[in-house]
């Protein structure tokens with residue numbers, strides 16, 4: 001793209017101020033700015049402005065009802081596990097990780113997946129995910145291809161982390177990295193923000209950017225070629241997640257579901273998690289900010305919370321459903337943030353108050369489009385303890401404690417008592433659960 005083309009494009013969408021400082025830029029900076037302008041797409045910019053004008057796509061949750069949530073036990077659980085095991089043995093299951101986030105709350109300088117969480121070895125989050133996939137593939141004798149979404153900002157460091165660690169034992173042929181899109185930030189009038197002279201402020205387009213990125217990168221086509229039917233979706237910050245859990249995959253397949261969600265009972269009525277609700281014939285995810293106090297605290301006759309279940313973002317998708325959704329426009333959500341900007345004199349200002357909007361797409365916005373959706377309850381303590389904050393709740397400290405409590409429970413089931421003061425870590429490739437420990441025996445001590 002040359003200057004004239006850039007000018008024409010920007011004029012057509014009311015963003016010509018991006019070229020205001022052009023004369024002060026050197027050759028390299030000019031090229032970089034033109035490259036950034038080339039990535040801006042008029043349709044997306046119009047969608048951003050529309051979202052700004054309407055205040056974003058919020059849901060009126062007042063007519064929502066609690067969805068039907070399955071709690072699998074006994075025969076029903078055994079049937080679901082058997083169905084999931086058939087899918088895994090036939091190689092019809094893929095794992096899909098969204099790891100493109102900025103991890104700003106944790107404040108770690110690098111991809112969050114590289115953050116050390118192993119209580120003994122300080123192994124990174126990616127290690128626990130990859131080793132589970134490795135072990136699950138071995139157990140069922142078929143590969144589980146692993147699709148990892150990164151962002152432009154963290155893709156190179158993510159790939160390097162896998163390379164430096166020998167892909168954690170996985171065959172690189174079965175690991176597929178792809179990058180999500182970026183959106184520019186805008187001020188309240190819909191003008192794109194420059195965060196440095198000649199540089200447009202861009203941020204990742206949210207985990208919902210996954211759909212377009214899956215299609216653009218060829219990952220969806222790759223899944224089809226490999227005969228994948230079910231896609232297990234999870235987030236990078238939760239090392240307790242049971243990746244490609246046969247019961248969940250099996251339940252999804254038995255229900256002929258297009259979009260299945262694992263749900264856990266909220267820890268308190270106002271826990272900051274999305275809550276799926278039923279509206280007429282379809283389901284939608286309602287964010288905690290969109291629920292009224294009455295809804296958060298509503299109870300049934302037995303005294304249980306009516307909207308008991310929240311979503312920790314553990315899903316199984318039907319691959320064909322993802323294909324169907326990948327070309328559709330998704331709603332945009334606004335986040336009002338402090339974004340550095342270049343003032344009229346060309347100086348960079350770091351605002352002390354939020355001044356601009358980031359735009360994000362959320363994967364759960366495709367839930368209403370699923371012809372069949374299924375919801376499965378699980379125990380939060382066993383499978384969900386995310387690393388979100390540097391300290392306090394949902395921090396590395398709470399996550400490490402929860403990981404060790406889970407492993408201690410497995411050992412306990414094998415008759416081995418480990419005191420809570422003893423640091424403990426189990427390589428998922430050695431044991432995916434207590435049954436592996438029983439089978440493989442126990443070797444105490446780190447090697």
Ligand code: UTP
Pocket residue numbers: 098099100101102103104105106112149180204205206207209234235236237388
């Ligand atoms: P979070 O909502 O926790 O955001 O992401 P974050 O960016 O990791 O952290 P903060 O809010 O800046 O502290 C939940 C999951 O979605 C992924 C993250 O990597 C994480 O696995 N995600 C989020 C993306 O892949 N892309 C995005 O644009 C946003």
